[in-house]
Amino acid sequence: MNQSPESLAVVAVDAMQRELKVALEKGLRQHHGDLVGGMLMDVALYRERIRLDPKRLRDLVENDAAAVVGAIVGNCIDGALMLMIRSQMIGSALLADRDAVVRWAMEGKSRSRRVAGPWQETQRQWEWVLEDPNRYIQYARQLKYFLNQF
């Protein structure tokens, strides 16, 4: 079946985005090692269209916080909750909210021990953030700044 020129263009853009993501991840891991490179890639993928606009970020973080609290009330300790906690840490870093970064990193570290699957292996990542939260905040903000240039 023939595809329209428009749908072929969309497919080409999708392929290009995938290719650039792979290149970015490879570069980050090569330069910073798997531990830090992987964490920075999470920052790159966080709400890809978000800019460092404090009001929009605050609204997002606030909304997502309610979702985290809802999941905890429902006693859902699973990978989805861990993803939300990781997102909250990234959002807080983009807001340069050091206390919130520390709070979410501690939460992630403590819960990663109790969640089955690959999250158990993320202990060292949360610890890296807790070692120097300001360093993590700067990396996250600078990376997002570069990615949002266009």
Next chain:
Amino acid sequence: MAKRRILVVDDEVGFTKLLKLNLEKDGQYEVRIENDGVKAVDSAREFQPDLILLDIIMPEKDGGEVLADLQREPSLKNVRVLFLTATVSIKGVEQRDGTIRGMPFVGKPVEPKRLVKRIEEILNS
């Protein structure tokens, strides 16, 4: 009239002491503090509260886990619970009509008058 019993479960020692002082000053409530989420159900079993003020994020055992344990206990499953949270702002809690996932919440820092109003609403509902 008998005092209403309130169990405060929160790992922040200073906050719970202040809350106890504030809630007990008018002689309306008898307050017990539990700073360890792991011991919350034992404390509740012993104290038999009318209402539990339960922090959501605590080390070792969070508010959701404590709630699940309470609901498994025949003598405690109907006890009323009011969650405390610093994770969602006071404004954020109010925008959700004071409930998240169908459970009543108050945001921290807690303003005593507002808290008493919320406690009374729940106890009288």
